[in-house]
Every structure is written in C-alpha cells, then in structure tokens.
Amino acid sequence: MSTGIDFKDLQRRMEGAISAFKHDLASLRTGRASANLLDPIQVQAYGAPMPINQVATVTVPEPRMISVSVWDKQLVGAVDRAIRESNLGFNPIVDGTNLRIPLPELNEQRRKELVKIAHQYAENAKVAARHVRRDGMENAKKAEKDGEISQDDSRVQSERVQKLTDDTITSIDSLLSEKEAEIMQV
Template sequence: MSGEYDDLKRRMDGAIAAFKHDLASLRTGRASSNLLDAIQVQAYGTTMPINQVANVSVPEPRMISVSVWDKSMVGAVDRAIRESNLGFNPIVDGTNLRIPLPELNEQRRKELVKISHGYAENARVAVRHVRRDGMDFLKKAEKDGDISEDDHRKRSDQVQKLTDEMISTIDHLLSDKEAEIMQV
C-alpha cells in the first residue's frame, strides 16, 4: 500500500502544482512575466505557448515587454494577448509589444477573485478524484482478500487525512491569493 499511497500523494501534489501555476497567471497589480504563460498563440498552423514564439520580460514594475522572434508573428501574438481575457492592450513597436498594466479597479479585482475560486474548485475536484481512485483501489483489495477489513479502514483513514491536508493547502493558497488581489 505504501507505493499506492505515494502515488496518491504524488497525484494530489500534481493537482496543487497546477493550481499554483493557475494562481500565478492571475494579475495582482505587479508585472510578472508568468502573467502571460497561459496565452496560446496561433503560429505556423498550430497553437503554441507565447514563450515559444517570443521572449517575455518585465523592464518596469508596471510594464511587460514581449519581443517576438519572427516579424510575421507580431499580429498573432498581439491578437492572442488581446483575446486572453486578461484585460491587456499591447502597444506594438516593430517586433516588440509593450503591455502597460493599468491599476486594477474594484470590479476587476472581484472578477479575479471569482476566477481564483474557480481554479481552487477545479483543484479540489482533482484531489477528490485521486481520493476516489485510492478508495476504489482499497475496496477492490479488500474484496480480493489482499487486505483485511481493519487494514481497509486504517488505510481509508490515511487517504482521507491526506485529502483533507491537500484541500486545506488549496484553501490556504486561495486565501493568500485573494488577499494579494484585493490589496490596494
């Protein structure tokens, strides 16, 4: 069971890592190059992340700079940024795009909090799916006679405890991000 428990923990940790990545893409008022990580650009007949067609940097606290490597891709990168639902309006300057970060108004802050709640719920669901897989495995192992009923109960409690810890971590990360977003 130790191997299965480690696998469950690894999968739950993966869900939390994905949640942290989603939270990092939410804007809080400070420029960060990972704000654009989730943006996908239509390039060369396929969709690819923005960091595969351009270099993203932060020259100033409230400015993001995107240097597109291929001049023919500037329009596609500009379009992808505008359509990303992040509220950015890039300024095109040759193969560079400058993205000034406007102050977040109260309405946009509330929208970002709402989005972060959605990300948190997705992470909770992912953790619960992993929990369900673990419980199903234990149920099958007991049915097949591989573990006793007492073992099943003990290990189920371990899986539930791990799940509760992960959900608590998600809630903690969410409350930290909410405070960061709502900070004026």
C-alpha cells in the first residue's frame, strides 16, 4: 500500500471518542461521591461561564459527601446557584466559603434515568466513531479514484477501517454495560 488512509490519525480519533465517553461516564453518579460529578457545572464568574474546578477546589471527604471550597468568597452564591440549577438533584449546604453537598441514596427511578443518560452518551460516542469511519472510507475511495492505490488496496484499507470501527464500538458497549451495572447496583 503506497498511500491512502492515515491509520494512526483514525486510531487517535477513535480513541478520542472513547476518551470523551469515559469522561462523560465519570460525571454520572453511582452510589459513591466523586469530584467528577460536578464537572458539567458551569459557574457565572467574572462575567463569563467557567467550570466549577476553575473557581473552587472539589474534594470528597466521605463516601456520600462532596466538599466545594470556593476560592473567592464573592463567588459562593454563584457556585451555590449553579449547583442547585444543574438538574443533578444536589442541595448544597453553605458554610462560609465551603459548600457541603450530601448525596442522598439513589432510588430506582433515578437509577433508570441515569442509565438512559449513559445510553445517550454511548450513542454520541458511537456516532463520533462512525464519522471517523466515514472519513476513512472517503479517503480510501478518493485515493483509489486518484490512482494512488489499487482497487484491491482500497478494499483492504476499507476493511481495516471497518475493523477499527467495530473494535471501538465494542469497547464503547463494554464500558456502557460496566457503568450500567454499577449504576443499578443497590
């Protein structure tokens, strides 16, 4: 094969889709507290939305408690408001510049909602992987059309792209089933 598809680039982009999916899953709450639970929250600070980890330190002192230590005491109200309005179901307790967020037990309905969200994240990751596959297939067809590679080489490269895509989607499904079992565990 002389040219055609840059498989290192395709592999990197597929791994990027998996990495983004893992990050999304980390922000989903299971039974334990995690500092990543607050990652999606944006705080209105200094006239712009900022991630919560850029205005405060997020720690987990206990298995069912998240502690947020706000650096600038003028932002305590904004951080409190952002957490309450995040639809994560958290009710912070303000104590000076610290916010304590107790995590209530998950009920069955909330667990099912979290599983649905996990499935949405998985579908987004699969769509990203399919976009990478489409780009790879188009590159192979273009290289064949331009006479850079033969028809057989184009077919072999397309099969490699499909195998890479299948492996990525299998990995995404595996991560999803692990997270689903973790969420539904009582």
